[in-house]
Amino acid sequence: MKRGKMMEFVVALDVSMGKSYSVIYQDQRCLYEEEISHNQLGFQQLFDHIQTLPGSVTVVFEATGIYSKPVESFCQRNALRYCILNPLEAKKQLELGTLRSWKTDKHDAHLLAQSHSLHRREEKRTQSAIYQNLRDFSRFYQEIEEEIKRMRMYLHNALQLSFPELEQFFSSRVTPYALSLMELFPHPDLVLDSSITKIKNQLILHTSKNISQNRAKQKAVEIMSYAHSSYPSVPPESVQTQKVRYYARQLLHLLEEKERVAKELIEEAKNLPEFELFLSVPGIGEISAALVMGELGDLSRFSNHKKVNAFVGIDIRRYQSGKYHGQDHINERGNPKGRKILYIIIRNMIRQQKAAPNHIVDYYYKLKKQPTPKKDKVAVVACMNKLIKCMYSMAWNHTKYDYSHAVSMDQ
Incomplete structure (x- = not known):
């Protein structure tokens, strides 16, 4: 007697803030539908229904940022198989074969379940906790960097009205020393009301880094010179002057947080074998290695490097209709933060090319010098x-970077 085929069930959820509309399907037949809250009672209610199903269960839902995280956590904690759909992918799948002239939570949940058998949806492979934690640290670090950029713009705008010459103290980057100076003297009148000796003593007292007497006096003379030549647009008691002090303090705090998070990020990355492997690539430092590890995650969950490309969003999208061949473009449907980090790493490699031989830099100049030179961004x-192909191979084979081997593989 032949054994019967195992029954398969699909649990589809249309996720929104704090709740989901859930349906359970067997083939094209709906067995259950109900709205659940993203709390213990709601998830337990859904799990009780899933436990009654006499077969294999796959949960399907669309990635909606932070709102879909509780659903993913529910699946992981209960060891449920699940598929997370990229929003663009979900839109395309749901529109296939339907006019979709309206959108409701109920309608989308049913379509997700009904269309599951029509598409080869890959199940999400859960990474170990250390990769999840590394990604959170990486995102936190990047959020702080974005906040620093925003605060620096605000500080620049306020300084242009109160004491623009102070920007000469951080022409290339914001430093704790320059920010301490701005907080102390956000307006030239405050400098002119003081003396070089008093300014020198305040710099020594309030600057976090050790500064010598001679260095402090030199800076005091500079700021006094700036104050004499400055022509501020606002008085010292203005709101703009207060804003300079406020944004300087905020930036000082953000720089401290950035340094703290960077240390924790790197320490976490050191627990994984890929860290030392990626550090061996010329142009990749500790923070870059940790950040890219946080965004790419466990590379062993990808069967080949092309799938990593698709995950990041740099796989090629082609358009062809009849005899027309459109220009190739990268997909850009993947991980934008991962793309940004990889882009910065390549730029660092090009800048530091004299430090050590690098086959990726060689490839960049090959593309730029061929009979039809590639544009800079295309080459990058x-x-x-x-680089992804190289890192994927290193992670899978547990080998450090070897320039001669990399060149031989390219030939």
Whole structure:
């Protein structure tokens, strides 16, 4: 007697803030539908229904940022198989074969379940906790960097009205020393009301880094000179002057947080074998290695490097209709933060090319010098592709970077 085929069930959820509309399907037949809250009672209610199903269960839902995280956590904690759909992918799948002239939570949940058998949806492979934690640290670090950029713009705008000459103290980057100075003297009148000796003593007292007497006096003379030549647009008691002090303090705090998070990020990354492997690539430092590990995660969950490309969003999208062949573009449907980090790494490699031989830099100049030179951005993206292939091979084979081996593989 032949054994019967195992029954398969699909649990589809249309996720929104704090709740989901859930349906359970067997083939094209709906067995259950109800709205659940993202709390213990709601998830337990859904799990009780799932436990009654006499077969294999797959949960399907669309990625909606932070709102879909509780659903993913529910699946992981209960060891449920699940598929997370990229929003663009979900839109395309749901529109296939339907006019979709309206959108409701109920309608989308049913369509997700009904269309599941029509598509080869890959199940999400859960990474170990250390990769999840590393990604959170990486995102936190990047959020702080974005906040620093925003605060620096606000500080620049306020300084242009109160004491623009102070920006000469941080022409290339914001430093704790320059910010301490701005907080103390946000307006030239405050400098002119003081003396070089008093300014020198305040710099020594309030600057976090050790500064010598001679260095402090030199800076005091500079700021006094700036104050004499400055022509501020606002008085010292203005709101703009207060804003300079406020944004300087905020930036000082953000720089401290950035340094703290960077240390924790790197310490976490050191627990994984890929860290030392990626550090061996010329142009990749500790923070870059930790950040890219946080965004790419466990590379062993990908069967080949092309799937990593698709995950990041630098796989090629082609358009062809009849005899027309459109220009190739990268997909850009993947991980934008991962793309940004890889782009910065390639730029760092090009800048530091004299430090050590690097086959990726060689490839960049090959693309730039061929009979039909590639545009800079196109060449950089091609190098990102090559870097992913290199890192994927290193992670799978547990080998450090070897320039001669990399060159021989390219030939």
